[in-house]
Amino acid sequence: MSDDSRTNILQRLEAGLGTLPYPGCLPAPDSIPSPLPDAASVAVQHGPADWRLLRTELTNLRAELDVATTRAELAEALKRLVRAYGIETAVCWEHGRLASIGIDVLLAAAGVKVLAATCVEESGGCRALRDVDLGVTAADAVFLDCGAIAVRSGIGRPRSISLVPRVHLAVVAEEDLQPGLHVLPELLRAWGEEEGGLPSAIHLISGPSGTADIELVYVQGVHGPLALHVLALSGDWAGAEGHKR
Amino acid sequence: MQCNTQGFDAAATRACQDGHLREVLRKASTVFQAKRKAGFDTFPEAEAHCRRAREARARTLFRLPELLIELESKVTALGGRVHWATDAAEARAIIVGIADQANVRSVVKGKSMITEEIELNDALMTRGVEVWEADLGEFIIQLANEPPSHIIAPAIHKSRADVAQLFAEKLGETGVDIPELTLVARRFLRERFLAADMGVTGANMAVAATGSLLLLENEGNIRMATTCPKIHVAVMSLEKVVADLDDATAVLQVLPRSATGQKLSAYVSLLSGPRRAAEGDGANEFHLIILDNGRSRILADPLLREALLCVRCGACLNVCPVYRAIGGHSYGWVYPGPIGAILTPLLLPDERTDALFRACTTCGACAAVCPVGVDHPKLLLELRRRHAVTSGSGRASAAALAFAASRPGLFRAAAWVARTFDPDLKRLRRCPGMGRLARYAATRALPRLKTPFSRRWPVLAAALKKGCQNV
Numbered sequence: 001m002s003d004d005s006r007t008n009i010l011q012r013l014e015a016g017l018g019t020l021p022y023p024g025c026l027p028a029p030d031s032i033p034s035p036l037p038d039a040a041s042v043a044v045q046h047g048p049a050d051w052r053l054l055r056t057e058l059t060n061l062r063a064e065l066d067v068a069t070t071r072a073e074l075a076e077a078l079k080r081l082v083r084a085y086g087i088e089t090a091v092c093w094e095h096g097r098l099a100s101i102g103i104d105v106l107l108a109a110a111g112v113k114v115l116a117a118t119c120v121e122e123s124g125g126c127r128a129l130r131d132v133d134l135g136v137t138a139a140d141a142v143f144l145d146c147g148a149i150a151v152r153s154g155i156g157r158p159r160s161i162s163l164v165p166r167v168h169l170a171v172v173a174e175e176d177l178q179p180g181l182h183v184l185p186e187l188l189r190a191w192g193e194e195e196g197g198l199p200s201a202i203h204l205i206s207g208p209s210g211t212a213d214i215e216l217v218y219v220q221g222v223h224g225p226l227a228l229h230v231l232a233l234s235g236d237w238a239g240a241e242g243h244k245r
Numbered sequence: 246m247q248c249n250t251q252g253f254d255a256a257a258t259r260a261c262q263d264g265h266l267r268e269v270l271r272k273a274s275t276v277f278q279a280k281r282k283a284g285f286d287t288f289p290e291a292e293a294h295c296r297r298a299r300e301a302r303a304r305t306l307f308r309l310p311e312l313l314i315e316l317e318s319k320v321t322a323l324g325g326r327v328h329w330a331t332d333a334a335e336a337r338a339i340i341v342g343i344a345d346q347a348n349v350r351s352v353v354k355g356k357s358m359i360t361e362e363i364e365l366n367d368a369l370m371t372r373g374v375e376v377w378e379a380d381l382g383e384f385i386i387q388l389a390n391e392p393p394s395h396i397i398a399p400a401i402h403k404s405r406a407d408v409a410q411l412f413a414e415k416l417g418e419t420g421v422d423i424p425e426l427t428l429v430a431r432r433f434l435r436e437r438f439l440a441a442d443m444g445v446t447g448a449n450m451a452v453a454a455t456g457s458l459l460l461l462e463n464e465g466n467i468r469m470a471t472t473c474p475k476i477h478v479a480v481m482s483l484e485k486v487v488a489d490l491d492d493a494t495a496v497l498q499v500l501p502r503s504a505t506g507q508k509l510s511a512y513v514s515l516l517s518g519p520r521r522a523a524e525g526d527g528a529n530e531f532h533l534i535i536l537d538n539g540r541s542r543i544l545a546d547p548l549l550r551e552a553l554l555c556v557r558c559g560a561c562l563n564v565c566p567v568y569r570a571i572g573g574h575s576y577g578w579v580y581p582g583p584i585g586a587i588l589t590p591l592l593l594p595d596e597r598t599d600a601l602f603r604a605c606t607t608c609g610a611c612a613a614v615c616p617v618g619v620d621h622p623k624l625l626l627e628l629r630r631r632h633a634v635t636s637g638s639g640r641a642s643a644a645a646l647a648f649a650a651s652r653p654g655l656f657r658a659a660a661w662v663a664r665t666f667d668p669d670l671k672r673l674r675r676c677p678g679m680g681r682l683a684r685y686a687a688t689r690a691l692p693r694l695k696t697p698f699s700r701r702w703p704v705l706a707a708a709l710k711k712g713c714q715n716v
Binding site: 003005006008009010012013014015016017061117118120121125126127130145146147148153154155156158159160163164181182184185188189192197198199200201202203204205206207208209210211212213214215216217219221222223224225 | 519
């Protein structure tokens with residue numbers, strides 16, 4: 001059934017395109033693609049200005065940003081987060097950056113029971129996280145023109161950790177900063193080359209889940225996390241981490 | 246969703262008399278337009294981005310066969326399965342077959358118009374499969390057993406009181422305010438996500454060069470539907486493929502801004518095949534259904550293929566004076582508003598859809614906001630022209646006018662009679678044999694016939710004389 005349909009559909013498309021002139025309103029099929037316009041108003045400054053810009057964007061998206069320049073600040077930011085959201089349980093990605101800053105140790109010190117990412121596979125997927133309060137991931141890119149973070153899933157980095165727990169914490173570093181979405185194709189190609197093809201899932205996340213489906217009144221938190229918190233590692237963390245997975 | 250386009254006139258009349266609906270539509274269109282404007286006002290080089298997005302979509306149309314073959318090859322290489330469906334019945338049969346083979350008992354669906362188009366829910370439910378729409382708006386109208394009324398906000402016509410009553414009746418749990426009602430839906434649907442055997446979504450785009458599927462949303466329902474169940478089925482109308490990541494990004498830059506004014510929707514998922522070995526979650530099986538259902542016929546039409554550029558942002562609905570007066574249900578099928586008035590007649594050539602393309606003032610507001618430059622009025626006028634040619638409607642009156650106009654004496658006499666007895670053309674509709682013209686005149690204020698120049702001249706001459714004296 002499907003083979004015949006495939007042939008029929010492709011033949012119809014070929015016939016439809018082949019016998020008719022191209023209308024002037026559309027560019028010719030062999031025209032060279034224009035470059036993506038860049039967001040000239042945004043550039044990565046490699047300094048505090050970047051975090052200010054990111055804070056503005058994240059605030060517009062109803063997400064929070066904490067910037068930590070030392071391990072003490074990081075521990076304090078995590079304690080504030082735990083208190084603010086009443087976090088009792090957390091699950092963390094297996095990721096070089098998270099391991100190097102010892103996020104599981106810091107969360108445990110704040111009184112949180114920390115689960116390993118392997119619990120997702122061992123317990124049959126998303127169900128393992130139904131009662132978990134906090135999901136911790138790293139981010140692979142942060143776009144300053146819109147505040148979106150890019151999260152690459154993979155082995156030890158389940159998709160559900162940024163989705164099922166009621167709060168998502170994304171840890172970003174200066175090296176993740178990107179000026180705008182116009183660099184996305186280049187980034188994706190680089191990740192594809194790094195991993196021998198694109199990962200099975202990449203998510204661009206811009207704020208917590210939300211809806212305005214009833215009377216157009218915005219409500220934060222529907223099916224995904226009720227809150228998104230971004231924790232930025234600013235300055236020289238090289239001594240404390242290897243960063244890369 | 247079953248087609249009911251032949252009831253357009255009656256449904257539109259009822260909608261116009263519904264004060265609550267008019268108020269809801271007024272508010273919605275105002276909010277959406279303001280958000281879109283804010284989104285584009287703060288968008289550097291917005292016009293260049295829109296041009297680039299249009300270019301990406303146009304490139305798709307001209308390379309469709311090769312891009313679909315490339316997509317198929319890449320998806321298959323990633324471990325996914327590609328199915329081709331010529332029509333809705335075949336698409337339904339394929340999905341039901343996948344469900345049967347895997348003994349699927351429950352399905353969660355991300356918001357998608359294409360699955361409405363193929364009437365998937367009924368097909369699955371008749372096999373005893375439980376189907377849950379997971380987008381909040383879609384969930385509400387599923388409970389109410391109604392079709393969506395807006396591309397972006399399907400339950401826009403429902404008030405919080407309506408939803409509260411609906412939840413109480415259908416779920417046995419309800420709330421008073423909107424956050425409370427949202428929480429009720431979250432709790433109910435979360436259990437369905439965790440228990441579902443299959444997730445079904447549409448596709449905003451599919452990237453031929455990488456075999457990736459691109460899905461946009463704000464609620465997280467699509468992420469849940471593609472992450473938790475073991476099987477993910479994506480239904481894609483064939484024109485949604487794009488050549489590469491550059492073209493996908495070009496469309497991504499304008500689509501959310503045009504839909505809701507957001508720079509990016511809360512979640513953009515780029516999914517490349519099923520989950521890999523040793524990954525903890527994601528669907529083990531990925532099926533991509535490539536659906537034609539009339540699109541290849543549209544592509545073969547050089548004057549109307551432009552309709553396939555549409556990215557379903559819904560911006561044309563919010564500015565359309567007709568949609569704002571009658572809402573989405575009046576259109577009688579899946580796609581409402583200006584784009585619906587074009588797509589529905591093209592996708593359903595055997596149905597009576599001529600009322601849809603006449604429901605347009607040709608004001609051009611839709612074309613002005615379309616991020617990929619679809620010229621809706623031009624396409625609607627072409628549909629009207631073709632209908633007039635094939636149905637022969639208007640031929641008799643046009644011939645009568647031509648006959649009179651070529652005989653000045655007869656024309657002046659006819660105009661004199663009309664001016665004398667019916668200067669406002671109010672009695673025209675009662676004349677026997679006026680047929681369509683009488684129906685047209687019944688709901689419109691026709692322009693009054695002008696007084697003959699010979700009778701207006703004394704007044705004009707007096708005014709001129711007075712003006713000259715003043716100089």
